[in-house]
Structures are given as structure tokens and as C-alpha cells.
Amino acid sequence: MTAWERRLYRAALRLLPADYRAAHEAEIDRLGTEYLESFRHAGAMRRALALAALIGDALVGAVRTRTPAGIGRGMWRDGRQDFRQACRVLRRSPAFTFTTVLTIAMGVGATTAMFTVVHGVLLRPLPYADADRLANIWVDLGVGSQSLPASSAGDFFDYRARSRTFEDFAAATGGVMIGASGVLTGTGGEPEHVDVSGVSANFFPLLGVTPAFGRQFTADEERPSSPPVVILSHGLWQRRYGADPAIVGRFIDMDGTRQLVVGVLPPFSLLLPAEAFLVKDADVWKPLQLDPARLPPRNQTSYTVIGRTRPGVTMAQAQEDMTRIARTLRDEHPVHAASNMRIRVVPLHDDIVKAVRVPLRVLALAVGLLLAIACANVAHLLLARGGGRVREMAVRSALGASGWRLARQLAAENIVLAAIGGAAGLAMAHLALRVVLSLAPATLPRQASITMDVPVFLFAAMATLIAGLLFGVIPTIASARMASGLTLMRTGRGSTHAQGRVRRILIAGEVALSLVLLVGAGLLLRSMVLLQQVRPGFDVERVTTVAVSLPRPIYRDARARAELAQRVEAAIARLPGVEAVGGISQLPLTGSGSLSPYAYDEQTAALWESATADGRQVTPGYFRAMGTRLLAGRFFDERDSRDGPRVIIVDEQLAARAWPGRSAIGQRLQTRPTGDPDPFAEVIGVVEHMRVLDVRRPVRGQIYGPFGRAASLSIVVRARGDAAPSEAALRQAMHSLDPTLPITVRPMRAYLADNLAPMRFGFLLMTVFAILAALLVGVGIYGVMAYAVGQRMKEIGIRMALGEEPSRIRNRVVREGMRLVAISLVLGLPGAFVLARAQSGLLFGVRPSDPVTFLVAPGILVAIAFLGCYLPARRATRVDPLLALRRD
Numbered sequence: 001m002t003a004w005e006r007r008l009y010r011a012a013l014r015l016l017p018a019d020y021r022a023a024h025e026a027e028i029d030r031l032g033t034e035y036l037e038s039f040r041h042a043g044a045m046r047r048a049l050a051l052a053a054l055i056g057d058a059l060v061g062a063v064r065t066r067t068p069a070g071i072g073r074g075m076w077r078d079g080r081q082d083f084r085q086a087c088r089v090l091r092r093s094p095a096f097t098f099t100t101v102l103t104i105a106m107g108v109g110a111t112t113a114m115f116t117v118v119h120g121v122l123l124r125p126l127p128y129a130d131a132d133r134l135a136n137i138w139v140d141l142g143v144g145s146q147s148l149p150a151s152s153a154g155d156f157f158d159y160r161a162r163s164r165t166f167e168d169f170a171a172a173t174g175g176v177m178i179g180a181s182g183v184l185t186g187t188g189g190e191p192e193h194v195d196v197s198g199v200s201a202n203f204f205p206l207l208g209v210t211p212a213f214g215r216q217f218t219a220d221e222e223r224p225s226s227p228p229v230v231i232l233s234h235g236l237w238q239r240r241y242g243a244d245p246a247i248v249g250r251f252i253d254m255d256g257t258r259q260l261v262v263g264v265l266p267p268f269s270l271l272l273p274a275e276a277f278l279v280k281d282a283d284v285w286k287p288l289q290l291d292p293a294r295l296p297p298r299n300q301t302s303y304t305v306i307g308r309t310r311p312g313v314t315m316a317q318a319q320e321d322m323t324r325i326a327r328t329l330r331d332e333h334p335v336h337a338a339s340n341m342r343i344r345v346v347p348l349h350d351d352i353v354k355a356v357r358v359p360l361r362v363l364a365l366a367v368g369l370l371l372a373i374a375c376a377n378v379a380h381l382l383l384a385r386g387g388g389r390v391r392e393m394a395v396r397s398a399l400g401a402s403g404w405r406l407a408r409q410l411a412a413e414n415i416v417l418a419a420i421g422g423a424a425g426l427a428m429a430h431l432a433l434r435v436v437l438s439l440a441p442a443t444l445p446r447q448a449s450i451t452m453d454v455p456v457f458l459f460a461a462m463a464t465l466i467a468g469l470l471f472g473v474i475p476t477i478a479s480a481r482m483a484s485g486l487t488l489m490r491t492g493r494g495s496t497h498a499q500g501r502v503r504r505i506l507i508a509g510e511v512a513l514s515l516v517l518l519v520g521a522g523l524l525l526r527s528m529v530l531l532q533q534v535r536p537g538f539d540v541e542r543v544t545t546v547a548v549s550l551p552r553p554i555y556r557d558a559r560a561r562a563e564l565a566q567r568v569e570a571a572i573a574r575l576p577g578v579e580a581v582g583g584i585s586q587l588p589l590t591g592s593g594s595l596s597p598y599a600y601d602e603q604t605a606a607l608w609e610s611a612t613a614d615g616r617q618v619t620p621g622y623f624r625a626m627g628t629r630l631l632a633g634r635f636f637d638e639r640d641s642r643d644g645p646r647v648i649i650v651d652e653q654l655a656a657r658a659w660p661g662r663s664a665i666g667q668r669l670q671t672r673p674t675g676d677p678d679p680f681a682e683v684i685g686v687v688e689h690m691r692v693l694d695v696r697r698p699v700r701g702q703i704y705g706p707f708g709r710a711a712s713l714s715i716v717v718r719a720r721g722d723a724a725p726s727e728a729a730l731r732q733a734m735h736s737l738d739p740t741l742p743i744t745v746r747p748m749r750a751y752l753a754d755n756l757a758p759m760r761f762g763f764l765l766m767t768v769f770a771i772l773a774a775l776l777v778g779v780g781i782y783g784v785m786a787y788a789v790g791q792r793m794k795e796i797g798i799r800m801a802l803g804e805e806p807s808r809i810r811n812r813v814v815r816e817g818m819r820l821v822a823i824s825l826v827l828g829l830p831g832a833f834v835l836a837r838a839q840s841g842l843l844f845g846v847r848p849s850d851p852v853t854f855l856v857a858p859g860i861l862v863a864i865a866f867l868g869c870y871l872p873a874r875r876a877t878r879v880d881p882l883l884a885l886r887r888d
Helices: 003-013 018-037 044-065 073-091 094-123 153-162 203-207 234-241 315-332 334-339 348-388 390-398 403-439 454-482 485-489 497-532 558-573 602-606 622-626 652-658 727-737 748-791 793-801 806-838 851-877 881-886
Strands: 134-140 166-174 183-185 196-199 229-232 251-254 257-264 284-287 304-309 342-347 543-549 578-584 594-597 612-618 630-633 647-651 668-670 680-687 702-706 712-719 743-747
Touching: 073 094, 073 403, 094 348, 094 403, 094 454, 094 748, 134 315, 134 348, 153 166, 153 304, 153 315, 166 203, 203 304, 229 234, 304 315, 315 334, 315 342, 342 348, 348 454, 348 497, 348 748, 348 806, 403 454, 403 748, 497 748, 497 806, 497 851, 543 727, 543 748, 558 578, 558 712, 558 727, 578 622, 622 712, 647 652, 652 680, 652 702, 727 743, 743 748, 748 806, 748 851, 793 806, 793 851, 806 851
Parallel strands: 196 284, 229 257, 612 702, 647 680
Antiparallel strands: 134 304, 134 342, 166 196, 166 304, 183 251, 229 284, 251 257, 543 712, 543 743, 578 612, 578 712, 594 612, 630 680, 647 702, 668 680
């Protein structure tokens, strides 16, 4: 017995009752060694079947010894005999057994891998205390305007004071709202950019997260005058500080100031929807320091607020409570009344997974269809094998075996096949899951929760059981019915018409289900092709980016940041191979820029924040470096300093909304609330719309201002031809200006690939499922036609002996098969339309009823079906008619 066999054998025997195992341990070991030694030189499949038979014997023996005397002994004896006979029969047909087990493993493995993803992302509770009571607070401002999980500081305090259904609320934010750029210096290594988020003191207690070392923030540390303190993430603590627990109580240097470390978090992942873009799963956490006496305006919605409901309170009751609070806030604050501010309560789990719920459900449906096709294919194999065993079953029936006894024997064989296929499917699911996770986009939420655990194993067992029932019941009944004395007298061939009907029904179902998958994959393929042809408003070819974090103590004012940007551009422009260089506050496709409210008439001025744009700051060379087209006016130049008149560049989408049918050049756009000093800016240029958030769709208009206020800088470098400057050259140019600047060099094409990754992920999986389904259908059709032709060999021999042309015989066989396929395609069209509608949110530039896809997908199946029909017919007509006539 090999090491792995002994481990498996021992693990299975742990299922036995302790008293039985102790009484029979020596005998079990002796029998196991002898049983497997006899298969020393056998193949892996035969050894596995022998091991399965031995384990089954032990389990049956254990149950039988615990059965009251005289009750059920015959049943257990027969069951044991059936099981051992099944293993012997399958050992004699290794090719059939291997093919069947592989088909089952493919279906169960793919289904289990997909369920693991669905369970980890959609079904598993969030890793927080009482996660079902956590809700995200969304604020809607005006009809069709800003809708984000973002509240003002004043509203946050009002939620706490006025809510009747929530135990507490916690707030978080990041970026400039907490005054941190996130540059670590000093002890621990080279200067490093880190993500920093600010949270209220009760944020981690509300989520049920306790520091691994140190303590939580205190209420006193929320005061603006309190000394700066931080809590480190577990990853940063290990990476930069060598997992030293003594870091708690020490000071670290961040942004040029000393910060006291008061705690280190355990392994923790902050899960929030993508719309909460200001808050990040940070490396460093700071306490929010809000002064209730000096709060920002109520329309400055910069804080993500999470609430925990009281025990027994439903989300519907919580929504009623927050609707009441919103009504009160509109009555008390004119700015909320002007925007018709509303509050929505969204369960946190639903908010996190909403973007992937439909795609994952579509993929789960697709893999379920693949499992059904695999089961139908296994049923084909069993029916074909059953047709070859009619004589055997007829003899056993003639010797006195009842139909029930024969059906039980066949069922035992199906159970063995399903069990081995299910075990192989689990191994295949483990490998498939690794592949799926390697292809999964970084935006897929909760990837750390995607693991194969007890619920996944239970699902695999259930999938195996259902698959066994699906592929085993029909062949078992059909084979048992054929085993009669009449069948014996007809030499095992007279009762196969019913079996042929069953096989045709199965193949019709396979073709219909395969059409559904092919249409789904075809629509996604068409979407990917069309998406590759879309111009996102810029050109990623030959463009390299350099992201820079600017330490605030050094680059505190706008003039210092603007001067640094100018010096960086000049240094990089001198490098060989550089065609153009420019800078921006935040690169496209790296998240939302700052939301910039604007007004272009009296109504939008009165309903401030009813119109919002994506606001970014750029240097004069940015648009040329990105290849963005100028549609009217001019780009920024040296005249447009921050000390001069306020000027902006807008995109074509905003210009069309604000001044339809008119030129935007020279127009004055209100970019600050009424009453603020200098609220208007002059439009000097209009550029094409850049899809900075999602390549698939335009989201909102854009406003670009001269660079200066941003706490970060990204340099865009366009190469001349193929002579792009190396990463080392770019780093050297940057560090020659300031060696403390942390930078990240990355091609712009990588950001585009990341943005397309979710769609590519769904397309790849759906394509794999469709290809597997098409292959299974091809094998199934070939098997059906080969069986049908084999049954008609005598007829074919007679026709050929009488002089009929082989081509006419082939055409007749092919027509019969293709007629079945045509009917199957018609039956599959409604299902294909249903799946197409279900994945409509994943499509780009193509309708769910796309005629090209609904013509090509059936065409592929017709081609596969034609080969499956033609090859058996061609082989049959090449047989000598005399040999065909001699067949039974």
C-alpha cells in the first residue's frame, strides 16, 4: 500500500465507530494490505477502485454489526455484494471508467470552483461582528445629481444625536480631508508612500476589530489640539517594521512630523463599495479630528458613514428613521432644502458586492448548464455501455434475477462512478480555483474569503449526488427494462428503439444548453472586440506614467508643488526618446477625481451640487502627452498661473450640457458656491471627453484647472517611436530633484488593462464553459450517431449490396442527425435569449438580441454536429457489405 493510499484508507476508516475499529483493526489492516498488494502492478484507476471496494466493505461491515440481529442482514449483504461487483465490472472497462470519471470530474470541478467564488463573495457573511446589522449611509443630492456614500461632518453628528434605530455611527475619510499625503521616512527603510485614512475613534470598535497590539483611539484624540497618533496596519507592521511588537509606543516619521504609534491591527481588510473612493484600506490610520464648533459646510460631503442598527431593528425600519432625519435636516438647513437631500440606508454587504452580483450569478448559471451537459454526456456513455451489456443482463434475468436486482446493480456502478468522479472533481476544483483567482480582477471584492471550506465540500458532495441521479436514473431504468427473456431471444438488439429515443432526447438537451452558453460567450466576445475599438479620449500607446507623492511639510503651498511639477517635466523632457511630458493630480482609470460642483444658470446655482464634474489639475503639457484632442480654444500655458485670473478647461460633455449649441470658449462657469470669493472661472479650452473612470461608458463631465493644489502628482511621458526612456532613467531624473520622493513607474496600458479586467474575466470564464460544452456536445453527437449507425449496419450492408451509392447512404444518415440538431437549436433559442438578457449589464455596444451572435453560435454547433454525423456515416459506408451482413 503506497503512502497516499494508506493515508486515504486511514482517513476513511475514521468514519467507523470506535468500538468496531478497535475490535477489527488488525484484520482491516491485513485485508487492506493483501487486497492492494494484488494490484501492485495495476494502473491507478484499478488501484483506486480496489481501494474504494475495500473501504466500502469495511463501512458495510461496521453498519451490519450494529444492526439488530435478523433485521436488514440480507439487505446489507446484497448491498455489499453489489458494491464489490460494481468495482470488479468497472475495473474490467478502464477506458469507459476513465472517460466517465473525467467527464463527471469536469462538471463537478467547474461547478464547485465557481460555487467557491460565489460563496466567498456573495454568500459568506462579512468578517465583522454582527455584520448583518451594518449599513452604509448614502446621501442623494438633487434629482440625477450626486449619489454617494458620503455625508458632511455636521450631518454625521446629527445622525448620532437623532437616530432611534441605530446603536452608533462611525465615519471615515482620506486624502486632503485628513491633511496627510502619506510619505514615511526615517527608521524602517527608504521613503515610502503609504495609504492613510482617518476614522472616528469608534470606527474599529463598531466593526468589532480589536488591535493585535496596543489600543484603540480614544475620544480625547479626536480633538483637533491632541497630539498626532496612528494605528498601523498588520501588513505595514510586518513589511517595514519587521513585525516588532515594541513599535507600539514609539514615534514614526510621516509627512515630516513625528506620529505616536498606539496600536497595530490584526490581519484586517476594510470592505467598502467603490463609490467610497476617499477611504482606502489603509497602511496607516489616523483619528478624525473634527471640532463640532468649526465644522465645514453641510454640502461638503467627504465622510463615509457606517451605522450599526439596534438588535431586532430591520433595515426597513432603519430607512424610515433616516428618512425622518433627512426631512428634519432639510427643514433646518437651506443648503439641504435647495438640493432636496435624501438619505438611503444600504446593507453593507449588499453595497460591497452589488457590482459583481449579476456577473457571478450569470457565471454560476453558465457552469450549472455545463454540469447538466456533462451529466447528459455521461448518460450517453452509460446507455451505450448498457446496449453492449444487454446480453449479459438478459442472461442474468433468465437465471432468475429480478428487474429490481438488475437496476440495483447498475445503480451501484453509477454510485461508484459518481463518488470517484466527485473526488476527482474536488481536486480539479482546487486547481481550477487557483486559475480563476489568478485571472480575477483586483476589483473583485472579498477575494480573501474565497476558500474551499466545509460549505464548499458539502456543495461538492451535493453536486455529485445530483449528478449521479441525473446521469444514472434514465440509463439504469432503460437497461433494466431491456434485460428480459424476450431480449435474450432477440440477441440483445430488438429492444433498443426506446434507448435510441432516450439518447436523442439527451443530445437534444445538450445541443440546446450548449447553444445558450455559446450565445453568452459570443455576446461577450463581441463586446470585447467593440470595446477595443473605443477611443477613451486618450492614447495609451508609448505612454509611461510616474506617480509621485508630495510630502506636505515640504510641498505645503501650491506654488511649491507647481514649481516641482515644472522642474520634473523639464528634467524628464531632456531624456532621450521623450516626445511630450505633462502632469496631472490623478491619472485616468485610477479612481474618481475630486467631485467638483458647478453651476451654469440660476437653477443650478440655487441647487448647488445638483451638477457635479470630475475635477483634476493638470500642467500645460498634459493633454499633448496623453494624446487628448483639443476641440476648441487652447491648452494651459505659462500665462495661466494660480496668481492670475481663474481659468479652466472643460470637456465636450460638460460644454454640451451647459451651453448647448453655443461655443464654450469665454463662458464663465461657477465653480464655487454663491457668496464665496471669486466663484467664477473662465473657460479657455474644450477637450474631448476622457473616460477616466470606466472605459465602457462616460460617467460625468470634467473640469481641469492649472496644477498646484493637489497633494499628489503623476507625470505622463510619451515616447518618440520605440525609444522609450527606461524606468531606471525616469527614477534617476526624479531623484536628482528630490531623493526623498517615493515614486511608482507604470505604463498607462496597465491601467487600461486593469479597468477592462472585470469584463475580460467574465469573458474568459464564459468562453471556457462554452468551449467545454461544445466539445461535450461534439462527443455526444458522435456517440449517438455511431450507435445509431452500428444498429443499422445490416441495413446499410443490404443497401450497398443492392448497389446504392455510399454517398446517398451518408447523406441520409447526416440528414437524420442534422434534423435532430435543428430541432434542438430551436428549443435552445429561448434559453439563449434569457441568458443574453441576464448578462445585458455586462455587454458593450451590442444588444442582447444581437443578430450576428445568434447566427454564428448556431452555425458553430451545426459545424460540430455535421462532423459528429458525417464521421460515423463515412466509416460505416467503408465497411465491406459482406462483413456488415454477417453482423448480429
